[in-house]
Amino acid sequence: MNRYKIILPALLVIAVAACSPTTQNTKEVASTKPTTNQVDTALVTKLSIPSSVSVGAPVEMTFTVYNPTDMIKTFCKWHTPFEPLMSKYLDITSTEGVEASYKGPMAKRMMPPPADSYLSIKPKDSLMVKVDLTKAYDIKAGNYTIKYNSGSISGLTVTDSVKVSIK
Structure with missing residues (x-):
């Protein structure tokens, strides 16, 4: 019986301690979170494409990121053409509202992106x-609008779209 008088209070103390909320040093937690994949509105991203392309010919789009600031800026290359094709980062829609089928690979990744996933742009460079x-x-004959859809991953903002006619 004497053993229970010692064990029961000890178990009660352990149970209360396990259920109590823990505190963290929020300064330390906040400083370790990556901030570079947040949308950087200082970077200017433009899409360009020929207005007309022949059926069966390559449909080459140019993706340009400008840094108009006086500081080095970074962005994540995931879900952009700056990495090998691994995701559907464009919405390609015909004038009839039909989306072109994506037939490329779809990478699943762990967040946050590692340091080697970022590209730097020097001031006033691109x-x-x-x-x-x-x-x-899968792009067939027709008229299409192309929009970039992955700013939440790359940190890039593209406000415009481009149009192409496949004849």
Whole structure:
């Protein structure tokens, strides 16, 4: 019986301690969170494409990121043409409202992106890449609007869209 008098209070103390809320140093937690994949409105991203392309020919779109600031800026290359094709980062829609089928790979990734997933742009400089949309999208004859849809991953904002006619 004497054993229970010692064990029961000890178990009660352990149970209460386990159920009590813990505190964290919020300054330390906040400083370790990556902030570079947040949308950086200082970077200007533009899409460009020829207005007309022949059926069966490559549909080459240019994706350019400008840094008009006086500081080095970074963005995540995931879900952009700056990495090998691994995701559906464009919405390609015909004038009839039909979306071109995406036929490329879809990568599943752990967040946050590691440091080597980011590209830096020097002040007043730009990065440009061309991508053949026929490598990942089933594009048939017709008129299409192309919009970038992955700013929440890359941190890039593209406010405009481009149009192309496939004849």
